Amino acid sequence: MNVSTQVRHSRTVRLAAALLSLAAVSACGGQPAADAVGAADAAAPTTRFSENGVTVTLSVSDWKASEGTLTALFTPEKKGFHLYSTELPATGIEGVGRPTAVAVTGALKAQGGLKAAAEVRSISVPGVDAQVPVYPDGPVTTTLPVRADGNGDATVLVGYASCSTRDGCTIPVSDRPVRLRITGDGPTFAAS
Template sequence: MAVVARLRARRVKAGCALVAAAGAALTGCAGAGESGTTAHAAPFTAGGVAVTVRTQPRDGTLRILADLRPERTGFHLYSLSLPNGGIDGIGIPTRIRAEGGLRATGPATTDAKPRVLRPAGLDVGLPVYEDGLVTLELPVRRVEGTDSAKVFLTYGACSETAGCLPPVRDQEVTLHLGSAD
């Protein structure tokens, strides 16, 4: 039995090494062209929301994609459309921006479905997204002379009945882009 367990463990380690090698081969090695640069940041969790950030070429352009998923059922991310100060001072808008090796060429967007959240005990409707994954998309261009970019995320998650999770403001994420030949 112990031999079988060791063989399985080796197989899992070998599989993980193969996945890591494939990820390294795909990360940041396509060159400087807008259509080929791919970079990934380490996933993290902050404010009760699991986050991954990456770049993705699409139709000759480059985009930063940030996947945000509240970890608790019934919690919703505030919308991109929420004003900077919230509504009556309530809520923290979802925001994404880039500095360093990437510059935004347009506003952030998402395909997530919006809805209105009415927190218990408050006479206010707040624009949020439906439960689940919200992917932010920010069109960007590569800036020559630097091989990394900083992405900053601001967001908050709230529930109609269980209150709000701690907001996250300007969470810095570094993307290593590779050389800009």
């Protein structure tokens, strides 16, 4: 192999190693180039925050004719933690739990109900007579159809609580605001 071929081969090997490293980071929970939220719509406006043991990723996708889908991916930061059903009453069952919630105000309006892409299961909680509806441990994706009600400011209000049967619960989050701006070009999230 001549020097020129060796240099090209070395560059190719380094490039392949870098790409494999990037793929490994993405597969192991690193920050992928396009999250599962918005993977089909790479240009979708996206924002993220972490609070009380859960990372929430919000995006607006499929934006056409002032309508789209607001997606919220709720990811507990520790293994073994679950989120409560969107159908749970606002104050929980006998005070236990808080619903996974996403609502919009201002220049953005809901066009239907919040849907979760996870099966609800019921668990028994010591000291509570009724079963409590939760999602399986791990991430939960919710979607809310939305439409713009003109241009202006909008707010997404996010609520949730996460619990573990072994490690207890985190402090619930209620009506955590995330700001958006709606223009003729569509929605954009305000800087966090």
